[in-house]
Amino acid sequence: MLKNETAISSMTNKTVSDVRKNAGHSVWKKIKPYAFVAPALSIFLIFSIYPAFRIIDLSLYQWNLVSPAKDFVGFQNYVNLFHDPEFFETLRNTILYTVLTVGLSLSLSLFLAIYLKNDTRVNRFLQRLIFSPYIVSLASISFLWLWLMNSDVGFLNYIISLFGIGKVDWLGNPHVALFSLVLISVWKTAGYNTLIVLASLQVIPKHLYEAAALDHANQWRTFRKITLPMISPTLFFITIVDIISSFKVFETIQIMTDGGPQNATNTLVFAIYEYGFKFYKIGYASSIGVVLLVIISIFTILYFRGLASKVHYQ
Numbered sequence: 001m002l003k004n005e006t007a008i009s010s011m012t013n014k015t016v017s018d019v020r021k022n023a024g025h026s027v028w029k030k031i032k033p034y035a036f037v038a039p040a041l042s043i044f045l046i047f048s049i050y051p052a053f054r055i056i057d058l059s060l061y062q063w064n065l066v067s068p069a070k071d072f073v074g075f076q077n078y079v080n081l082f083h084d085p086e087f088f089e090t091l092r093n094t095i096l097y098t099v100l101t102v103g104l105s106l107s108l109s110l111f112l113a114i115y116l117k118n119d120t121r122v123n124r125f126l127q128r129l130i131f132s133p134y135i136v137s138l139a140s141i142s143f144l145w146l147w148l149m150n151s152d153v154g155f156l157n158y159i160i161s162l163f164g165i166g167k168v169d170w171l172g173n174p175h176v177a178l179f180s181l182v183l184i185s186v187w188k189t190a191g192y193n194t195l196i197v198l199a200s201l202q203v204i205p206k207h208l209y210e211a212a213a214l215d216h217a218n219q220w221r222t223f224r225k226i227t228l229p230m231i232s233p234t235l236f237f238i239t240i241v242d243i244i245s246s247f248k249v250f251e252t253i254q255i256m257t258d259g260g261p262q263n264a265t266n267t268l269v270f271a272i273y274e275y276g277f278k279f280y281k282i283g284y285a286s287s288i289g290v291v292l293l294v295i296i297s298i299f300t301i302l303y304f305r306g307l308a309s310k311v312h313y314q
Contacts, residue, residue, distance in 0.1 A: 052293060059286035066280065077287040086263060087271070087288070093178060094267040098246040100182045101189075105242060106235065108186060109193035114227075116194070117201050127198070130191035138188070142255035145184050146171075171257055174264035181252055181265055189245075193238050200234035201227070240300065247296055268292045 059077055061070040081087050112130065116123045133141065148155045149170035157167045170180040204227065212222045228235075250269045253259060259266035259274065266274075268288055276285035 055286045055289045055293070058282055059290050061283045063282040064280040065276070065282050070283075073283065077283045078290075080284065081287050081291070086266075089263055090266045090268060090271050091291075093263075093265065094247060097178060097182060097185075097249060097267060098243060100179070101185045101246045102239060102242045104182065105186045105189050105193055106239060108190045109197050109238070110235070112190065112194040113197035113201055114223075116198060127195060131195055132191065133188045134192040136188075138251040139255060141184065141188060142252045145180075145252075146256055149180055172261055174260075174262040177257055177261060177265045181249075181256070184252055185246070185249065189242065193242070196238060197231060197234055200231040204230045240303065243299065243303070244296060247292065268295075 060072060060074055062073045062077070063070040116127055147153075151157065151167055151169045151172060154170070156170065160168065168176060171177050208226050208230075209222065212226055217225070247267075248269050249267055250273065253265055253267060253270045254273070257265040259270050269292070272285045272288050272292070274285075275281045275288065
């Protein structure tokens with residue numbers, strides 16, 4: 001009798017232990033994904049979401065960054081901003097820079113990727129060559145191009161002089177300076193974009209091209225019906241990344257033109273820097289930051305809704 005009671009008690013304790021163990025395992029199984037995501041989510045909230053709300057809050061104040069006192073002015077910073085002709089010129093520069101940079105970089109990358117698609121020794125060397133500018137810091141690139149675009153002793157003017165073309169003030173002419181910065185940006189980013197597109201081209205099933213050849217499809221029709229749809233997710237990704245990157249251009253402008261000449265190369269991010277850390281108008285600079293945030297958000301949403309449906313996913 002005593003042995004039976006002992007056995008029953010032991011079984012009961014074991015059952016209770018198993019239930020607790022299973023319950024603990026079940027709880028951990030539920031919170032395990034959140035535990036793994038928590039570090040990255042915390043970094044995202046601290047360094048992305050919080051600053052966004054903070055900049056919205058600061059845009060409602062007048063503050064010089066030095067004094068602890070902040071004067072609440074409501075939407076007055078936005079009123080001043082939208083009555084400032086220089087802001088609209090800066091906005092135009094930013095949009096023009098973005099459109100030209102993204103369009104030219106994407107087109108050039110697609111052309112180079114198709115040209116370098118075959119796996120040969122020469123193509124491998126050219127891939128490394130065109131990718132090398134991407135790994136160089138923007139500060140180094142800016143100083144390099146300052147010399148190349150020097151109006152007196154620059155290498156670019158020497159090259160065009162061989163064709164009988166006069167000197168061009170690449171960075172001092174307000175009608176040319178912004179396009180010069182676009183050239184630098186395309187030169188730096190085209191190599192990276194090319195390798196991304198090239199990787200996408202190399203995974204397209206060969207039987208699709210064989211079927212097109214049997215149907216006597218020409219190269220343009222093959223590209224339009226097979227190549228372009230198959231790499232559309234890659235092109236979509238590159239476009240989004242390049243748009244956001246172009247809207248945030250800063251280093252080359254600060255080093256090479258300082259927003260000039262005649263405000264011709266001033267962009268929204270550089271304007272934020274100037275008003276915030278040169279003129280100490282933190283509220284006004286924050287209002288420009290909010291406008292930039294809204295523009296990028298609207299542009300991204302419209303782009304996703306307009307073109308995401310046309311992207312071909314395997």
